[in-house]
Amino acid sequence: MALPLFFLLFVLCLATSPRDVVALTRGDFPQGFIFGAGTSAFQVEGAAGEDGRKPSIWDTFTHQGYSPDKATADVSADQYHHYKDDVKLMREMGLDAYRFSIAWPRLIPDGRGEINPKGLEYYNNLIDELIRHGIQPHVTVYHFDLPQSLQDEYNGLLSPRFIDDYTAYAQACFESFGDRVKHWVTVNEPNVETLTGFDSGVLPPRRCSYPFGANCTAGDSTTEPYLASHHLLLAHASAVSLYRDKYQATQGGQIGITLLGFWHEPASNSLQDAAAATRMNDFHIGWFMHPLVYGDYPPLMRSRVGARLPGLTAEQTKNLSGSFDFIGFNHYTVARTRADERAFDLKQRNYYADAAATLTYTLGDIGEYAPWALGKLLDHLRLTYRNPPVMIHENGLADASEISRKIQYADDDRSKFLQDYMEVLYQSIQRGSDARGYFVWSFLDEFEFLTGYRSRFGLCGVDMNVKGRTRYMRNSARWYSGFLNGGELRPPGRAYHDSA
Template sequence: MALLLLFFILLLSALPRDAAALTRRDFPGGFIFGAGTSAYQVEGAAAEDGRKPSIWDTFTHQGSNIRNVLVKAGYSPDKSTGDVAADQYHHYKDDVKLMHEMGLDAYRFSIAWPRLIPDGRGKINPKGLEYYNNLIDELILHGIQPHVTIYHYDFPQSLQDEYNGLLSPRFIDDYTAYANTCFKSFGDRVKHWVTVNEPNIETISGFDDGTLPPRRCSYPFGVNCTGGNSSTEPYIAAHHLLLAHASAVSLYRDTYKVTQKGHIGITLLGLWYEPATNTSQDAAAATRMNDFHIGWFMYPLVYGDYPPVMRSRVGARMPRLTVEQSKKVSGSFDFIGFNHYPDNRARADKSAFNLKQRDYYADAAVTVDPITDIQEGYVEPPCALGKLLEHLKLKYGNPPVMIYENGYGDIPKTPSKIDYDDDYRSEFLQNYLEVLYLSIRNGSDVRGYFVWSFLDVFEVLYGNVRRFGLCGVDMNSERRTRYARNSARWYSGFLKGGELRPVSPSWKAYAAA
């Protein structure tokens, strides 16, 4: 940890004297700048044209989100769902025009499994196929690369009911067949594929603490769940996601890559854990947490097995990779996507590890204390991104990386208010771009950067209350009217050759602290 901190301080000293001189031309040739969304969060039309429910439809209609946290913080409870969201299903042409005007190189979106194959397997929905063909064609017509995530949380409810979803190895075959449909239908135009989104958090939130669907957990690690076992199920679900990913990559490389000439990878949540104090115990706890959080997937993807610290602490509850599975998993990526948000603090907690019934965080033997300040105007320091990239370079062979999500979400006291003034978001993004530039200059193999999010979307925990969009959406209007915020204009200016404004000194002081 001390070496990483020293690296970052030295890196800061390499900043150009005139910070405003940094432009997109300083990034490597072919570097991709974009923005993103995901299907359930932006499409709407949840019950139209043959689409059937996903586990997210079920979840949000049960009223499950982070409303208690919002109420405690003084905000009005949110009862939104993804039924309409930003209604991109009906407004995709207007949205692509906005992307083009902004100057985006690429748009990251996901395909809704229950829209394309409503029952999860079997018959393809012609209306769903038509929609994604139209969206992809519209993007290409405007010179925008489609970066497509095949599975982004929205597992078909029918398969969840049939065999408990990710807990069954049957998921692997059904997912591979679905991925095959995507490759066959869209691969002539899509050159960047992501197999699954954030498997390292879907498993924890869905099967450990039960805060996300399918809401499985066990006491005392989660409450009000539909069943489950927090000490075993997260590892089983993650194992099946890893094998499904490797299966799809193998299929793509064997059947489609030569003719379609695309690239395929996986996207992980890239939180970075720092010690809560300067003690060696907390430093070791932060290292363990990074191994559990990032290494859980990176270690098998690079080395063909789960991290040794997970093997030793989880023991017999950790699934085993066979020799054949290990060969298939190892190297099963052309790039790794990372969704990066604030850093977290880790504190050693031996009592958690000694619990008879252990969950994921107890296995890591830490008490996790995320930075959860949701007040408007709070900007997290971006140094954690540099530390994450340096970690990937040193421990995992410097894989090609796409930063597929990075953004700032505010929670205004009046969520329905149309607000153009979001200079705090522009400041947040320019700070991260400076860190990204420095990391690339120091040898990190980063190929692209995508702002989350292009539009205001239905946020997975906060509904319509928390807004990440470069472009705002009036969620109270029937037409879901779009409007460009100041940050959209700032990003557009940068993409069209403008210079970054001088960066505020606050995060530099934080890095040196």
């Protein structure tokens, strides 16, 4: 009897293993689940000096030669002139939605004041074209491209004046486009913009202090990341309050915020590294999720950062708590984390020293292939933060640009990558996570903030070497299209199944 019983158990294990999900279709996801792809304005639009647009801090940064290979986004994929062609590609692929951002320096070039008519015309045309082709516009109000004029005037995110200027800009977006846009994101990745711009100083506005940053002419890495993020949080809450009070009832939309969502795992089996990973998940995810759900920063951050972490008034706590209809997460990889308690003993500390942790990768790396990390992230949100509605706003894999040019259409690794992450997303939903959408990064090749044109994330390739910026569908676009149009989750070759 032992052998048949063992055989029966073996068959049952096969029948219920995660590999069964390779037969998933989009119909297995919840009704109304949204599948799309995304870009951002600075990265894809081009037309940097056209029709009244003025510089952002990213224009200044790239024109000063700080980006890889001294690349700029002056032309990039030139979506400003090719948006109709792009929308036709989206329709051909079968996308439900396109996630893009409004360029603040195109719509309100000086940061405040009059709306630029040409900028208004462009975004109206893009939104109308999407809707005409049955594609939902999912719009990010602010995606890193702060008008340079506001940086010059009052140091941008470091001043509370940013909150009022941002709120006025958000109001212009709601009034101009809210009759058609039903999905709004206030701010993209505030938990990385503040670190790269004000802690390490490797990205604009390049503020940092020794020994935590290099080549910065001004800044204070011990305080400025926390102050900049504080103002971004308050700006988010202000825009949400405005939208709910004045627009949501009549426009019928939803509003949220999008965070970078690396999952931190211990780099070893030591208790010290396990504690460091827990701290980093609080510092990375809890930094914003805790105020958004509970109205204050995580107690762990309060105790370790002390008075350098800004306080919240009772009114600010009230405005922050529940200030979202959904939370977006941009997820790519796992971050292996080591304890570094010596850093916490420094008299002058920054973000990572406060967390007493070091990571085994840099933000510029593609990172470790680990679909299971998305499941852990979603479980953490479900168990720790009251299971918020979640949109996976970015998930994707880059090819080196040299490889992309050589093989163009063949990018089967990207299809496998997307397959495995979508399987984990489905499994998380089955466990109770309230995930409502998935967007591939990116729809097109574009200027990447960390790598310039050295890597290509696009489902659709762009020939950056010709004036017309020719587009072409890669195999991953055709694979994704097949799934969206009724096919199964079966990429070319064998799908990976990893574990922690």
